[in-house]
Amino acid sequence: MSANAVGWAVADSWTMTRRELAHWGRQPVQVVVGLVFPVMLLLMFGFLIGGGKGVQGDYVDFLVPGMLALTMAFGLEATMLAVTQDLNKGVIDRFRSMPMTSGAVLVGRAVADMLQSAAGLVILVGVGWAVGWRWHGGPLAFLGALGLLLLLRFAMLWVGIHLAMVAGRPEMVQAVQILVWPVGFLSSVFAAPASMPDWLGRVVQWNPLSATATAVRDLFGSPAAAASSWPAEHAGLLAVVWPVVLVAVFFPLAVRRFGRLNQ
Amino acid sequence: MSLTGAHADDAAIVVEGAQKRYGQKRALDGLDLVVRRGTVHGVLGPNGAGKTTIVRILATLLRHDAGRVEVAGYDVRSRPAEVRRRIGLLGQHAAVDEELGGRQNLEMFGRLYHLGARRAGERADELLARFGLADTGSKAVGKYSGGMRRRLDLAASLITDPQVLFLDEPTTGLDPRGRAEVWGAVRSLVGGGTTVLLTTQYLEEADQLADRITVVDRGRAVAEGTPDDLKRTVGGDRIDVVLRDARHLDAAAALVGPDAETDAYRRRISAPVADRMAALARTVRALEAAGIEAEDIALRRPTLDEVFLHLTKETEPGDFADEEVVA
Ligand SMILES: Nc1ncnc2c1ncn2[C@@H]1O[C@H](COP(=O)(O)OP(=O)(O)OP(=O)(O)O)[C@@H](O)[C@H]1O
Ligand SMILES: [Mg+2]
Numbered sequence: 153m154s155a156n157a158v159g160w161a162v163a164d165s166w167t168m169t170r171r172e173l174a175h176w177g178r179q180p181v182q183v184v185v186g187l188v189f190p191v192m193l194l195l196m197f198g199f200l201i202g203g204g205k206g207v208q209g210d211y212v213d214f215l216v217p218g219m220l221a222l223t224m225a226f227g228l229e230a231t232m233l234a235v236t237q238d239l240n241k242g243v244i245d246r247f248r249s250m251p252m253t254s255g256a257v258l259v260g261r262a263v264a265d266m267l268q269s270a271a272g273l274v275i276l277v278g279v280g281w282a283v284g285w286r287w288h289g290g291p292l293a294f295l296g297a298l299g300l301l302l303l304l305r306f307a308m309l310w311v312g313i314h315l316a317m318v319a320g321r322p323e324m325v326q327a328v329q330i331l332v333w334p335v336g337f338l339s340s341v342f343a344a345p346a347s348m349p350d351w352l353g354r355v356v357q358w359n360p361l362s363a364t365a366t367a368v369r370d371l372f373g374s375p376a377a378a379a380s381s382w383p384a385e386h387a388g389l390l391a392v393v394w395p396v397v398l399v400a401v402f403f404p405l406a407v408r409r410f411g412r413l414n415q
Numbered sequence: 416m417s418l419t420g421a422h423a424d425d426a427a428i429v430v431e432g433a434q435k436r437y438g439q440k441r442a443l444d445g446l447d448l449v450v451r452r453g454t455v456h457g458v459l460g461p462n463g464a465g466k467t468t469i470v471r472i473l474a475t476l477l478r479h480d481a482g483r484v485e486v487a488g489y490d491v492r493s494r495p496a497e498v499r500r501r502i503g504l505l506g507q508h509a510a511v512d513e514e515l516g517g518r519q520n521l522e523m524f525g526r527l528y529h530l531g532a533r534r535a536g537e538r539a540d541e542l543l544a545r546f547g548l549a550d551t552g553s554k555a556v557g558k559y560s561g562g563m564r565r566r567l568d569l570a571a572s573l574i575t576d577p578q579v580l581f582l583d584e585p586t587t588g589l590d591p592r593g594r595a596e597v598w599g600a601v602r603s604l605v606g607g608g609t610t611v612l613l614t615t616q617y618l619e620e621a622d623q624l625a626d627r628i629t630v631v632d633r634g635r636a637v638a639e640g641t642p643d644d645l646k647r648t649v650g651g652d653r654i655d656v657v658l659r660d661a662r663h664l665d666a667a668a669a670l671v672g673p674d675a676e677t678d679a680y681r682r683r684i685s686a687p688v689a690d691r692m693a694a695l696a697r698t699v700r701a702l703e704a705a706g707i708e709a710e711d712i713a714l715r716r717p718t719l720d721e722v723f724l725h726l727t728k729e730t731e732p733g734d735f736a737d738e739e740v741v742a
Contacts, residue, residue, distance in 0.1 A: 244510075
């Protein structure tokens with residue numbers, strides 16, 4: 153790509169991001185619901201359902217980092233839904249028949265979703281603080297934790313964009329959504345893997361979500377999910393490697409697939 | 416039969432032997448089409464003929480399986496970026512962002528055509544004014560009437576004054592006023608040298624707008640020429656008989672002539688005639704003798720409808736009593 157082409161790619165991506173932001177302006181209720189839902193989940197699990205199994209120390213300190221990670225992972229659904237709805241709109245045909253950078257439509261989606269998730273993260277951290285959660289690490293560790301969370305979201309974004317294009321129709325997304333929940337719950341978000349049956353605990357530890365949740369707990373200085381196994385001890389590494397691998401696989405797949413829509 | 420008579424240098428669109436299948440279904444089956452620069456070319460065909468398929472291939476939205484397809488001198492498959500720089504597309508379905516306002520849409524497309532933020536805004540205002548949408552404010556396009564949305568769609572396809580404009584059934588679903596507006600816009604473009612490829616099921620539309628017409632059926636061109644050429648292919652004058660009672664249609668058709676076509680819905684028989692007055696007298700007498708009552712008998716020149724039915728019937732008999740096609 154020439155410098156000029158890169159410049160246009162950036163400009164086109166920015167135009168497409170503005171389009172998504174303009175949609176927010178038109179659908180404020182949807183945006184608010186998207187932000188409130190994880191807060192409800194946090195309050196529900198924190199207070200209604202109560203203490204997690206095998207957790208040493210304060211459950212809220214354990215739960216909040218897990219919920220942050222879960223919210224990032226569930227962003228997959230929002231992305232998928234938005235992409236399938238978008239691809240079924242006629243306007244995509246116009247974009248594809250124009251001399252614009254073809255990936256810009258996807259980048260616009262990506263930036264908008266990351267902005268929404270970052271906002272969601274800030275709100276959730278605020279609510280967590282309000283209900284008594286505290287982090288015990290330094291400011292760098294805190295920012296590192298947020299970075300890992302957004303990295304997981306970024307990976308889920310490209311997984312979501314690709315799966316949405318494979319699924320095609322919004323109805324198909326529901327099928328995937330049903331599968332997302334067990335993946336979300338078969339993790340160390342709510343309970344320590346050590347409290348689970350041995351085989352299940354082992355699966356759960358290797359879940360990318362568990363890696364991020366555990367690494368974020370370490371960085372926050374939150375109570376650990378008492379377990380000494382390779383994936384638990386190298387959670388920080390896994391919390392970087394997992395998302396990077398997912399992005400490396402799904403980003404090119406998604407861009408390629410978008411270029412070949414309706415072929 | 417060679418349908419591609421024009422020289423390639425003055426052709427804005429060249430399609431030779433284009434093939435496209437969807438699974439087992441052959442949507443294009445060796446389609447040929449040549450459109451000269453600066454002309455309006457009508458592609459006429461019944462539902463499922465392959466009109467949208469060829470437009471999408473020409474607009475680089477769909478890849479063809481085989482054949483040669485060029486727009487403005489560029490191969491759509493190997494040089495899609497060059498093609499996209501030179502075309503405008505008005506698809507069969509609205510291709511604007513329904514959640515945004517009209518101006519927001521046009522400004523966004525202008526930026527994506529790399530006009531720059533200021534010029535994109537100016538261009539949006541020019542086009543809104545030109546298509547009578549200047550006072551729509553920030554109302555979401557989803558709340559527009561069908562005609563307004565179509566006009567906005569057309570405005571969006573004209574942002575950069577394209578060399579080649581594709582219009583896929585531009586007036587389907589519009590009321591007569593909306594149709595007249597779109598027709599006016601198309602005519603004003605042609606003065607500016609734009610090449611227009613227009614698909615339609617309305618023969619009147621092709622007759623009104625197109626310099627030349629290609630009749631497409633089952634993914635193939637079955638005839639090509641000026642509207643007058645095509646009318647001539649069906650022959651000279653025709654006699655129309657409208658019966659009081661549709662049950663006598665077949666009996667009456669046999670009396671009117673061997674090539675008579677019947678339209679049960681309109682209780683009408685239509686047949687080519689060689690000897691005008693003699694045929695009229697003969698028909699009146701024959702119907703009287705058979706005791707079949709006629710509501711109306713008239714002589715007239717053929718219409719494009721008949722050309723269309725005549726040509727598409729050869730390949731798929733009896734399938735076009737359908738109101739939409741005849742209308
Ligand atoms: N995505 C698709 N998958 C399978 N078959 C398709 C697809 N798109 C079109 N077809 C089939 O290909 C044929 C040509 O379709 P096309 O849409 O090009 O026709 P058309 O002339 O535009 O018809 P209409 O007047 O109804 O718009 C039809 O038989 C149609 O059913
Ligand atoms: Mg069509």
